[in-house]
Amino acid sequence: xxxxxxxxxxxxxxxxxxxxxxxxxxxxxxxxxxxxxxxxxxxxxxxxxxxxxxxxxxxxxxxxxxxxxxxxxxxxxxxxxxxxxxxxxxxxxxxxxxxxxxxxxxxxxxxxxxxxxxxxxxxxxxxxxxxxxxxxxxxxxxxxxxxxxxxxxxxxxxxxxxxxxxxxxxxxxxxxxxxxxxxxxxxxxxxxxxxxxxxxxxxxxxxxxxxxxxxxxxxxxxxxxxxxxxxxxxxxxxxxxxxxxxxxxxxxxxxxxxxxxxxxxxxxxxxxxxxxxxxxxxxxxxxxxxxxxxxxxxxxxxxxxxxxxxxxxxxxxxxxxxxxxxxxxxxxxxxxxxxxxxxxxxxxxxxxxxxxxxxxxxxxxxxxxxxxxxxxxxxxxxxxxxxxxxxxxxxxxxxxxxxxxxxxxxxxxxxxxxxxxxxxxxxxxxxxxxxxxxxxxxxxxxxxxxxxxxxxxx
Amino acid sequence: xxxxxxxxxxxxxxxxxxxxxxxxxxxxxxxxxxxxxxxxxxxxxxxxxxxxxxxxxxxxxxxxxxxxxxxxxxxxxxxxxxxxxxxxxxxxxxxxxxxxxxxxxxxxxxxxxxxxxxxxxxxxxxxxxxxxxxxxxxxxxxxxxxxxxxxxxxxxxxxxxxxxxxxxxxxxxxxxxxxxxxxxxxxxxxxxxxxxxxxxxxxxxxxxxxxxxxxxxxxxxxxxxxxxxxxxxxxxxxxxxxxxxxxxxxxxxxxxxxxxxxxxxxxxxxxxxxxxxxxxxxxxxxxxxxxxxxxxxxxxxxxxxxxxxxxxxxxxxxxxxxxxxxxxxxxxxxxxxxxxxxxxxxxxxxxxxxxxxxxxxxxxxxxxxxxxxxxxxxxxxxxxxxxxxxxxxxxxxxxxxxxxxxxxxxxxxxxxxxxxxxxxxxxxxxxxxxxxxxxxxxxxxxxxxxxxxxxxxx
Numbered sequence: 001x002x003x004x005x006x007x008x009x010x011x012x013x014x015x016x017x018x019x020x021x022x023x024x025x026x027x028x029x030x031x032x033x034x035x036x037x038x039x040x041x042x043x044x045x046x047x048x049x050x051x052x053x054x055x056x057x058x059x060x061x062x063x064x065x066x067x068x069x070x071x072x073x074x075x076x077x078x079x080x081x082x083x084x085x086x087x088x089x090x091x092x093x094x095x096x097x098x099x100x101x102x103x104x105x106x107x108x109x110x111x112x113x114x115x116x117x118x119x120x121x122x123x124x125x126x127x128x129x130x131x132x133x134x135x136x137x138x139x140x141x142x143x144x145x146x147x148x149x150x151x152x153x154x155x156x157x158x159x160x161x162x163x164x165x166x167x168x169x170x171x172x173x174x175x176x177x178x179x180x181x182x183x184x185x186x187x188x189x190x191x192x193x194x195x196x197x198x199x200x201x202x203x204x205x206x207x208x209x210x211x212x213x214x215x216x217x218x219x220x221x222x223x224x225x226x227x228x229x230x231x232x233x234x235x236x237x238x239x240x241x242x243x244x245x246x247x248x249x250x251x252x253x254x255x256x257x258x259x260x261x262x263x264x265x266x267x268x269x270x271x272x273x274x275x276x277x278x279x280x281x282x283x284x285x286x287x288x289x290x291x292x293x294x295x296x297x298x299x300x301x302x303x304x305x306x307x308x309x310x311x312x313x314x315x316x317x318x319x320x321x322x323x324x325x326x327x328x329x330x331x332x333x334x335x336x337x338x339x340x341x342x343x344x345x346x347x348x349x350x351x352x353x354x355x356x357x358x359x360x361x362x363x364x365x366x367x368x369x370x371x372x373x374x375x376x377x378x379x380x381x382x383x384x385x386x387x388x389x390x391x392x393x394x395x396x397x398x399x400x401x402x403x404x405x406x407x408x409x410x411x412x413x414x415x416x417x418x419x420x421x422x423x424x425x426x427x428x429x430x431x432x433x434x435x436x437x438x439x440x441x442x443x444x445x446x447x448x449x450x451x452x453x454x455x456x457x458x
Numbered sequence: 459x460x461x462x463x464x465x466x467x468x469x470x471x472x473x474x475x476x477x478x479x480x481x482x483x484x485x486x487x488x489x490x491x492x493x494x495x496x497x498x499x500x501x502x503x504x505x506x507x508x509x510x511x512x513x514x515x516x517x518x519x520x521x522x523x524x525x526x527x528x529x530x531x532x533x534x535x536x537x538x539x540x541x542x543x544x545x546x547x548x549x550x551x552x553x554x555x556x557x558x559x560x561x562x563x564x565x566x567x568x569x570x571x572x573x574x575x576x577x578x579x580x581x582x583x584x585x586x587x588x589x590x591x592x593x594x595x596x597x598x599x600x601x602x603x604x605x606x607x608x609x610x611x612x613x614x615x616x617x618x619x620x621x622x623x624x625x626x627x628x629x630x631x632x633x634x635x636x637x638x639x640x641x642x643x644x645x646x647x648x649x650x651x652x653x654x655x656x657x658x659x660x661x662x663x664x665x666x667x668x669x670x671x672x673x674x675x676x677x678x679x680x681x682x683x684x685x686x687x688x689x690x691x692x693x694x695x696x697x698x699x700x701x702x703x704x705x706x707x708x709x710x711x712x713x714x715x716x717x718x719x720x721x722x723x724x725x726x727x728x729x730x731x732x733x734x735x736x737x738x739x740x741x742x743x744x745x746x747x748x749x750x751x752x753x754x755x756x757x758x759x760x761x762x763x764x765x766x767x768x769x770x771x772x773x774x775x776x777x778x779x780x781x782x783x784x785x786x787x788x789x790x791x792x793x794x795x796x797x798x799x800x801x802x803x804x805x806x807x808x809x810x811x812x813x814x815x816x817x818x819x820x821x822x823x824x825x826x827x828x829x830x831x832x833x834x835x836x837x838x839x840x841x842x843x844x845x846x847x848x849x850x851x852x853x854x855x856x857x858x859x860x861x862x863x864x865x866x867x868x869x870x871x872x873x874x875x876x877x878x879x880x881x882x883x884x885x886x887x888x889x890x891x892x893x894x895x896x897x898x899x900x901x902x903x904x905x906x907x908x909x910x911x912x913x914x915x916x
Contacts, residue, residue, distance in 0.1 A: 050502070100699070100801075102699070147643075153641075183831050185799050189652055243561075286741035298685070343558075343560075344560065345560040408638065429646065435632075439902070
């Protein structure tokens with residue numbers, strides 16, 4: 001429990017209403033997108049960088065650890081207060097300082113919701129490419145901490161590719177500015193990108209210079225339906241081999257087609273083995289050619305191929321895709337989102353691997369995938385109240401990670417490491433690399449005060 | 459001088475012909491693209507990762523520092539043996555292990571010359587976007603160490619955006635593998651990008667997984683000629699404001715037009731104040747529209763606008779641009795290449811700033827610029843044998859860096875920090891950030907053995 005002295009100082013720093021210490025309030029901040037939970041010593045919501053600095057200094061004085069949190073939608077346990085710690089919530093730092101269309105830069109506070117930024121940018125015909133499925137709720141700071149991806153990754157890259165500069169409060173209470181409004185340069189070495197994806201264990205980000213882009217002039221959304229998942233993955237390979245780089249190559253299997261249909265009534269045929277959502281963007285003049293080529297490629301294997309004709313149709317398709325994670329809740333009470341990536345050429349093998357894991361462990365798995373990136377999200381459906389089943393699920397999760405590594409892949413695509421994947425990190429990295437991780441952590445945070453227990457143990 | 463014991467061991471490790479200890483040989487490795495020089499204790503050229511490990515261990519045993527070197531074309535003094543050290547030359551590690559077009563990946567050794575990689579990739583209709591002016595001589599390892607840019611940066615990004623994974627020999631002699639064949643993920647934090655741009659002070663890269671892309675189907679090269687440099691920079695702003703992202707927006711001023719004409723006879727009018735080279739790529743179907751829009755925008759201000767009609771014309775234009783640095787040698791015996799970047803919206807002001815520095819210090823400056831990125835290369839022409847003039851040039855160089863910082867820019871765009879810019883780094887970064895740089899360096903290299911004295915002093 002926090003001492004009255006600390007609570008009093010916190011209230012002085014951020015104001016009474018921005019400190020939570022009651023049981024119910026604390027529990028609310030103990031969850032994220034996983035099935036894990038913890039209980040914070042207290043929750044504090046700063047509204048300025050100076051307040052963050054004061055909080056960090058106070059925690060240093062009283063030897064209290066802290067866990068940074070955005071919207072808490074992450075899928076890795078990254079924001080769970082798994083050790084005695086306060087939660088520092090950034091959801092009240094929501095200013096969009098500036099949208100600078102001349103330089104393709106927006107300057108925002110970490111608590112700005114991805115969607116809210118997109119809405120403001122759209123007014124000026126710009127957008128921020130990283131758009132994780134959680135984008136209506138998740139914050140830029142959270143996206144940054146986990147290095148989120150999203151459907152547009154294949155063409156446009158992940159969050160780290162859109163971070164130009166950061167203001168960071170270090171564990172010693174000092175503030176640094178990395179990068180800035182310049183597109184190109186990170187003199188010295190790349191402090192910006194060592195922070196991106198570090199899940200708050202090296203520093204607390206209080207301001208973000210993000211790279212924005214003009215909205216492409218044209219876009220086309222297509223759907224291809226297949227008898228089997230393996231067929232869909234062949235189309236992915238064929239499109240890429242033809243030298244086309246779509247914005248999006250999203251795959252859902254039969255289970256997800258059915259669960260999302262229950263929700264959205266988008267008209268996907270419930271007997272299809274898989275659907276591929278393909279989107280291209282660019283200049284109006286080249287849309288027809290791209291769509292024609294993709295149509296020819298897909299139609300060689302797909303049982304149906306269609307191009308969305310109206311904005312409503314496009315919306316329906318995306319509503320299906322974006323509701324995929326939540327939609328499975330109707331089937332079983334609990335689900336675990338997995339996140340593994342393999343080289344694209346191994347994608348069909350990875351699909352096979354998922355099916356094998358489902359069979360070997362006797363678990364139900366639905367597959368959503370950013371197929372262009374080789375990034376799979378196998379959703380394991382189960383009942384968390386059943387201890388034995390839950391244990392089997394954890395074993396299946398581990399098997400999925402090992403399968404990805406066997407295929408020259410990685411244990412995490414875009415959901416971070418957090419608590420959930422921590423135990424597999426040394427399967428991907430050698431002891432020497434693990435030691436490099438630890439040394440960097442120690443150089444920033446020698447007392448292990450920032451988000452302790454996430455990514456690595458010291 | 460190296461002891462006979464060390465020389466003998468080095469020869470055992472890499473073979474007699476891969477160790478240089480004679481005076482003339484050593485001097486050859488004492489230079490880079492700057493006017494600085496040093497003299498190595500010895501030069502050793504490993505051909506395998508194991509040999510690199512053995513060399514590092516030997517240097518640790520005998521407490522000898524080492525300086526990694528590719529082709530030595532860098533413009534920052536990054537490969538100068540400025541302290542007592544051996545040079546470890548990577549020019550004999552030139553294997554292209556693999557070109558994996560399915561996954562858009564090539565796996566290469568650090569000594570592969572950028573151009574040689576491009577030639578091999580082109581056979582399979584692929585390319586590696588970063589293409590610094592030095593690309594016919596510079597190595598992938600060197601490009602990586604300095605985080606090189608090139609004319610295509612504006613649309614395609616810099617070297618860090620194309621590094622997927624690295625094999626790195628650490629100062630403790632251990633080998634780590636970061637990233638790999640996957641496009642998306644850097645679990646843990648981003649070890650790949652902390653190494654990119656670190657100029658060999660954190661580790662020695664022995665294998666590189668680079669991201670490659672299919673060659674765009676169509677490309678158009680345009681030239682716009684202006685009375686004044688300021689006019690050209692207005693066109694840059696106007697093109698970007700129209701939502702067009704060209705591959706290239708290169709600018710040369712009157713001085714460079716004339717010096718390159720002496721060389722290339724490309725037919726650029728010698729009385730033009732500036733030339734803008736504009737290139738777009740994409741699908742054949744959208745080329746006409748892009749060229750038309752750019753032509754309309756440029757023609758509002760340019761005195762002449764033309765579209766290259768043949769491959770020969772395109773070649774001529776690029777030969778001019780790529781020979782810019784060397785071409786000034788006819789005017790004065792020495793030249794210093796500067797490298798500063800400002801937010802694109804401040805580009806016209808930066809051009810004004812360069813003119814002011816030239817006037818204030820009474821020096822001759824020619825300007826080449828990647829105008830889309832706001833990255834300027836002011837070339838100061840002088841005679842190094844004249845001590846007083848050389849001192850004035852150094853003051854002018856400092857003034858250029860300070861001017862860039864005043865315009866919210868950075869002291870280095872794509873040429874690194876090395877020895878040349880080290881003294882300005884703390885003008886861009888606060889003491890807390892400088893300390894973060896030092897701590898990371900110490901965590902990798904506590905005895906300061908790898909490329910000591912570059913980027914930061916400990």
